[in-house]
Amino acid sequence: MNMRSISFRLVAWHAGLLTAIFMLLCAGLYLNLKHFLENDLRQTQARRTRQIANTLLAHVKQTGEPYVASQTKDWFDPEVNDRFIRITRADGTLVYVSGAPKDGSFDPAEVPISRPSTAREYSHKLKLSGGSTLLVAALNFKSSGNPGYLVEFGALLDPVESMLDHLFLQLALGLPLAVSIITAGGYLLVCRALTPVEQITRAAERITQHNLSDRLPVSHTGDELERLSVSLNRMITRLDGAFQNSQRFVADASHDLRTPLTILRGELESFAADARLDSELRDRAGSMLEEAAHLGKIVEQLFTLSRLDAGEAQTEWISFDLSELARTTAEQMGLLAEDKGIAIVCDAGQPVPVKGSQVRLKQVVVNLLGNAIKYTPENGAVQLRVLADNGHAVLEVEDNGPGIPPAALPHIFERFYRVDKARAADSESAGLGLAIVKSICTAHGAEVTVQSSAGCGSCFRVKLPLFKD
């Protein structure tokens, strides 16, 4: 799971906060209840001690101590009700002590005499040897004419404690369960809410310059996501418009440049062919024609690039053997190399199937080989290799010419870039050959790289996906 995703972070925060709030609530509930129950028990006990003191001990002179003891036993029946009652005189001697309760939960003899206190009423808890806790309320009763008594009334805290334990257990189990149910529910909700985002992302990934007319899905929910997809769609519409504008511009520019070139060429041709003119004039017309042809070539190459940029239709794509293409091209260019005494060594024995436009990929080979031949000194060597390597078709053109200076390497695939500015003036190329190579490669999902060191030649490497049927 992606820890940085919005859904994960939302749910994690949500769950953390919920856990904290629930724990605080549960703790408050537990402590409050515990306090309330103990207090309630304590007050009941205190009431009982007062009852004994006010109704029995107040008249002890008339009734005598044994009557107090028997009445106490009758009223409260402590053995049956699991209560502890003890009445002692101020000197510590017993007037009455209840017997062992029927369930045997404690032994009254074990209960120590409460420490004398100056307070009239007080209470304390006693931990007994059986593990149970006894809450004892005590009352100092003094009145004129009697020695003073200490009345103690105790009850076991165990029912309260076991109830609290039970509650604790329920909370301890219920809290994680509740949090996990809420978290899971929250996660599902968040995921559902974010599904359109995922869809928008996927749809946006699919949109390239070739299908700018496609739009993202819009969920008509009236929420932020609808607004997001609508504004993204508006952006794509604007992009589409800009793209179509630029394509239209290329088409218009194409027309506007070609027409004057046609006129120029036509007029000059008629000059050059006009036998009435003297040969020097005809030669000059020819020179202008050469320039017109050069201009025409640059315009042509620019349009080739624009067409490649705009994404040429892949209708002419077929699968073919790159090795064979390389071999025939090398053969066709053989004389060009021979003319400079350069040997083209063609190492393309194995069939290497690729898919693409044969015309365009041949252009890549022609441009790379043409460059290699052009920049390799006489009697040099050019190597052409085609091989299948790790799922890729690789085409390499290596020469042992002067190489490319390191400073120029990052720029050589740029349009109109020339390594040697000084030679630009008389060279017939416009510096678009490698840019075209790059564009064709991009259109074919291929990668073109160059390795070169000054003085040691250069090696251009085209890596295409291998065709598998």
Place this chain on the structure above:
Amino acid sequence: MRILLVEDEKKVADIIVRGLKAERFAVDVCHDGPSGWAAAAAYNYDLIILDLMLPGLSGTEILEKIRRKNQQVPVLILTARDGMADKIKNFETGADDYLTKPFAFAELLLRLKALLRRGPVSRASVLRVNDLEIDRLSQNVKRAGKRIELTSKEYALLEYLATQPNRVFSRTMIIEHVWDQSFQGLTNIVDVYVRHLREKVDDAFPVKLLRTVRGVGYSLNDGTQV
């Protein structure tokens, strides 16, 4: 032979008309779509040259109208756009040939003659230019009875030039015919081949057959023109 030219660029039209008249064609010119269509509908031309971008009615629309009338007249499309999609669409509509501006007039003429079936491409099995003899079946080349050894590309180039002696072929035409359009950016390949061809065909003889027309291209001269 009467040709209709529909071209809105007056200067381009002038050049074509001048060239065609020099070749003894009768040419009618229209400068916009509607008048072009009216002319095409009114008279049975032997050939129509249509520009695509025309005011009023586009070349493609005129072509559709012509074909709907079921006229079999050959139509050559001139265009300043060379998108593949345009090309395919126009061939589907019924264009017979397609020429992208800027073009060499020689090329226009060559295609035009091919469409008119005036036999510009000689089908004779032996081509003779001056004392040069090209046997198209055996691909043997002889000059003054002496055998000349040529590579296949050199042969293809020579044969192409020999199909129309004295006609100047542009480098673009030669590349498209002898090589293919992938070599478009590499026009100097033609120069190299012509030089080699010259060494083999002309160097040993006083009469030079291969002629360079600067800025235009090459031709094979039969010696009747200077």
